[in-house]
Amino acid sequence: MAFLALDNLTKHFGSHVAVDGLTFMVEKGEFVALLGPSGCGKTTTLQMIAGFVEPSGGAIRLEGRDLLAIKPAKRGLGIVFQSYALFPHMTVAENVAFGLEMQGVAAAERTRRVGETLALVGLGAFTGRFPRQLSGGQQQRVALARALVIRPRILLLDEPLSNLDAKLREEMQIELRQIQRTVGTTTILVTHDQAEAMALSDRVVVMNHGRAEQIGPPHEAYERPATPFVANFLGRTNLVNGATVRPEKIWFATSGLAGKVRTRIFQGNHWLYQIETADGLVTVIRQNTGEAMPAEGAAVHLAWAAI
Amino acid sequence: MSRNGPLALVFHTLFVIFMLAPILVVCFVAFTPEGYLSFPTDRWSLRWFYAIARYPEFVSAFWRSLWLGAISSAVAVAFSVPAALAIARYRFRGREAMTALFMSPLMIPHVVLGIAFLRFFTELGLGGTFIGLVLAHIVIVLPFALRLTLASAVGLDRSIEHAAISLGASEGTVLRRITLPLVLPGLVSGWALAFINSFDEVTMTVFIAAPATVTLPVRMFLYIQDNIDPLVTSVSACVIAITVAALIALDRAYGLERLLVGRSADGR
Amino acid sequence: MKSTPYLLSLPALLLFGAIVIVPLVMTVLLSFHDWGQYKGIEPVFILKNWHEVFTDSYFLEMFWRTFRIAFFVTLLTALFGAPEAYIMNRMKSPWRGLFLLVVLGPLLISVVARTLGWALLFGGNSGLINKALVSMGLISAPLPFMFTETGVVIALTHVLMPYMVLAVWAALQRLDPQIENAAVALGAGPFTVLRRIVLPQVMPGILSGAIIVFALAASAFATPAIIGGRRLKVASTLAYDEFLNTLNWPLGAAVAVLLLVALVAIVIGCSRLVERRYAQVFG
Numbered sequence: 001m002a003f004l005a006l007d008n009l010t011k012h013f014g015s016h017v018a019v020d021g022l023t024f025m026v027e028k029g030e031f032v033a034l035l036g037p038s039g040c041g042k043t044t045t046l047q048m049i050a051g052f053v054e055p056s057g058g059a060i061r062l063e064g065r066d067l068l069a070i071k072p073a074k075r076g077l078g079i080v081f082q083s084y085a086l087f088p089h090m091t092v093a094e095n096v097a098f099g100l101e102m103q104g105v106a107a108a109e110r111t112r113r114v115g116e117t118l119a120l121v122g123l124g125a126f127t128g129r130f131p132r133q134l135s136g137g138q139q140q141r142v143a144l145a146r147a148l149v150i151r152p153r154i155l156l157l158d159e160p161l162s163n164l165d166a167k168l169r170e171e172m173q174i175e176l177r178q179i180q181r182t183v184g185t186t187t188i189l190v191t192h193d194q195a196e197a198m199a200l201s202d203r204v205v206v207m208n209h210g211r212a213e214q215i216g217p218p219h220e221a222y223e224r225p226a227t228p229f230v231a232n233f234l235g236r237t238n239l240v241n242g243a244t245v246r247p248e249k250i251w252f253a254t255s256g257l258a259g260k261v262r263t264r265i266f267q268g269n270h271w272l273y274q275i276e277t278a279d280g281l282v283t284v285i286r287q288n289t290g291e292a293m294p295a296e297g298a299a300v301h302l303a304w305a306a307i
Numbered sequence: 308m309s310r311n312g313p314l315a316l317v318f319h320t321l322f323v324i325f326m327l328a329p330i331l332v333v334c335f336v337a338f339t340p341e342g343y344l345s346f347p348t349d350r351w352s353l354r355w356f357y358a359i360a361r362y363p364e365f366v367s368a369f370w371r372s373l374w375l376g377a378i379s380s381a382v383a384v385a386f387s388v389p390a391a392l393a394i395a396r397y398r399f400r401g402r403e404a405m406t407a408l409f410m411s412p413l414m415i416p417h418v419v420l421g422i423a424f425l426r427f428f429t430e431l432g433l434g435g436t437f438i439g440l441v442l443a444h445i446v447i448v449l450p451f452a453l454r455l456t457l458a459s460a461v462g463l464d465r466s467i468e469h470a471a472i473s474l475g476a477s478e479g480t481v482l483r484r485i486t487l488p489l490v491l492p493g494l495v496s497g498w499a500l501a502f503i504n505s506f507d508e509v510t511m512t513v514f515i516a517a518p519a520t521v522t523l524p525v526r527m528f529l530y531i532q533d534n535i536d537p538l539v540t541s542v543s544a545c546v547i548a549i550t551v552a553a554l555i556a557l558d559r560a561y562g563l564e565r566l567l568v569g570r571s572a573d574g575r
Numbered sequence: 576m577k578s579t580p581y582l583l584s585l586p587a588l589l590l591f592g593a594i595v596i597v598p599l600v601m602t603v604l605l606s607f608h609d610w611g612q613y614k615g616i617e618p619v620f621i622l623k624n625w626h627e628v629f630t631d632s633y634f635l636e637m638f639w640r641t642f643r644i645a646f647f648v649t650l651l652t653a654l655f656g657a658p659e660a661y662i663m664n665r666m667k668s669p670w671r672g673l674f675l676l677v678v679l680g681p682l683l684i685s686v687v688a689r690t691l692g693w694a695l696l697f698g699g700n701s702g703l704i705n706k707a708l709v710s711m712g713l714i715s716a717p718l719p720f721m722f723t724e725t726g727v728v729i730a731l732t733h734v735l736m737p738y739m740v741l742a743v744w745a746a747l748q749r750l751d752p753q754i755e756n757a758a759v760a761l762g763a764g765p766f767t768v769l770r771r772i773v774l775p776q777v778m779p780g781i782l783s784g785a786i787i788v789f790a791l792a793a794s795a796f797a798t799p800a801i802i803g804g805r806r807l808k809v810a811s812t813l814a815y816d817e818f819l820n821t822l823n824w825p826l827g828a829a830v831a832v833l834l835l836v837a838l839v840a841i842v843i844g845c846s847r848l849v850e851r852r853y854a855q856v857f858g
Contacts, residue, residue: 051473315665
């Protein structure tokens with residue numbers, strides 16, 4: 001039996017269908033990402049699981065029991081909100097301890113667990129600070145600690161990294177994955193960032209217009225996209241000779257599709273090319289191996305393996 | 308060094324003089340040693356301040372204004388909190404109209420309100436009573452209380468309450484531990500602004516106050532109508548001193564700009 | 576769940592329904608009643624008071640005076656208050672906060688105390704202003720300020736100035752300071768920047784301040800009563816007279832209701848105009 005099961009979950013806002021018959025299962029300990037552009041219904045789905053939005057139809061079952069019949073305060077889920085939603089008038093320790101307080105955990109035990117969890121997220125020394133004294137990354141970790149300390153059955157993450165700058169986001173992604181592996185909590189992440197979804201999740205649910213277009217491991221969804229939308233959303237694609245080809249699967253050869261280099265952009269560990277061909281503009285990505293690469297204006301030939 | 312040129316600074320200086328002149332003059336004259344209106348040139352005297360004690364009607368009017376202000380502001384805030392929460396959080400039919408209704412006393416001339424209340428209270432047998440004054444003042448100060456409470460409620464991130472709920476808090480706990488502490492600054496500043504407006508109100512109060520329930524501004528006004536002598540200047544000086552002290556305290560605590568404009572000088 | 580907002584608003588709604596709407600309706604009805612010195616108020620429905628208010632030259636002159644005073648007060652507050660707000664905005668703290676306190680603070684000080692100050696400054700021969708002007712040799716005889724319209728305008732300008740400064744200040748806070756820099760970088764001189772960049776953006780603030788000041792000036796009571804005296808009547812002091820001296824409540828009610836209707840019409844009308852004019856700029 002699946003740990004969490006969404007069964008034909010639907011939500012209308014007036015005539016607008018936000019979530020349309022969404023069905024999928026989550027196994028215990030799994031890390032699942034709900035991925036899609038804004039407006040695809042992923043946040044609404046998360047809010048329905050959390051209990052802040054009522055579904056128009058369908059069911060949600062947690063360990064076989066109907067989750068919708070349980071009030072949000074009693075669902076025992078850990079949530080990290082996009083804005084972190086830390087209690088500004090409480091210290092870091094008080095913030096993290098709040099859920100334990102609500103559970104009736106004794107003070108000594110609370111202090112112990114709070115200390116443990118803050119150490120886990122690397123904020124052991126910050127117990128007495130207030131949220132406004134913390135950086136964005138630190139606030140995010142407090143929010144995570146607050147959600148984890150209550151040992152939730154499921155951890156819900158609502159675009160938790162979107163407010164961080166690029167470098168910090170990368171670091172946090174790695175840390176988040178490690179923490180999840182350590183603690184083993186079943187996790188559902190909502191994000192619009194395909195790189196983030198693919199980096200963190202065991203399985204990804206690619207959503208569009210309220211429906212799941214593909215559900216599967218990131219590698220599979222990337223290499224064998226089920227629909228054009230999925231192909232375009234996860235990474236770049238080209239349409240050449242009627243076939244869909246990923247930019248990194250194209251290389252410069254001595255014969256093949258003829259073209260001229262229009263733009264060449266260096267991006268550190270790879271080169272990004274825009275090649276003008278008879279078939280239109282083709283995007284090519286080549287690994288930076290230190291070798292000399294065709295310059296702008298050069299004439300080239302493109303070859304690739306069929307998907 | 309500001310970016311203002313000398314011309315601007317001259318203008319500014321004259322402007323400030325204009326704004327402070329009447330206030331300073333009143334305080335000045337209050338210290339006159341003479342028995343009539345004059346400026347203390349070589350001697351200063353507190354005689355007119357001591358004289359206030361011989362006019363118990365001023366003292367009792369002061370206390371009445373204080374109580375009136377405190378009570379009506381507190382009630383106004385109490386009424387405005389649930390209304391502010393409703394307006395800030397829900398999209399319901401009549402929301403704009405209701406907000407306009409609650410803000411309407413700002414647009415109704417106080418003389419009209421004074422007349423309306425005079426008629427209304429007389430019919431109800433509340434004419435000239437303290438209760439009547441309280442009710443009338445609640446209406447007048449509610450827009451100020453509501454404006455600040457609303458700003459606080461709007462500024463409250465809903466997801467903070469959701470976070471508390473998700474961690475197991477009941478509705479009562481959320482209200483008590485999360486919502487109220489976070490809107491409290493708005494409540495207190497709303498009360499403060501409401502109090503100041505009630506304490507200073509004269510136009511409407513002059514219609515509905517009976518000789519026995521007169522407030523301080525009305526007592527001062529009626530006194531001035533008959534004659535202007537140093538006594539009323541010393542009373543005014545006291546009022547000014549108290550107000551300035553309260554002003555500075557408020558500015559230190561919240562920032563005058565946030566109180567009057569709704570946002571503080573550094574944009575918080 | 577759906578009824579929550581209504582339940583929450585109920586206390587305030589009931590309060591306002593009972594204590595605002597009912598009395599106002601009663602006042603409107605009162606203006607239609609008859610009154611006689613011996614019979615008192617007679618609850619009938621006649622147009623006698625309204626007829627008198629609209630046709631008697633005494634009332635027309637009084638309303639004209641009221642709005643004339645309000646107009647000049649508005650003009651003066653705009654002319655002086657707007658630049659002052661701009662100048663203060665360009666100051667650095669702590670001067671900025673300090674002068675804001677000095678300029679806006681008087682708003683919270685008793686209007687009676689402030690007007691008393693003007694009475695002292697104006698008063699006859701011993702008024703400070705006249706004394707100063709005479710001693711500086713600018714005039715030979717003291718100028719009349721007390722009991723004149725000029726005096727009322729000056730005093731009201733002082734009393735209501737903070738409202739204008741506040742409105743303009745609020746508008747200035749919404750401006751992006753980089754916009755001025757962009758204009759300067761493109762070669763504009765300081766006056767051009769003021770005239771072509773700052774002023775158009777601040778104008779909605781000035782106009783909304785003007786609406787507030789006008790409404791408050793037209794309905795002012797304490798200041799015209801003290802400075803204007805018993806002979807120079809404006810709408811509020813006339814209503815006061817009718818109500819508490821003559822005891823002709825219905826007539827007083829008519830004056831008050833007319834003032835209310837006129838102000839509401841002007842305020843709403845002007846606000847709509849300002850909104851429409853500036854909607855495309857600010858969205």
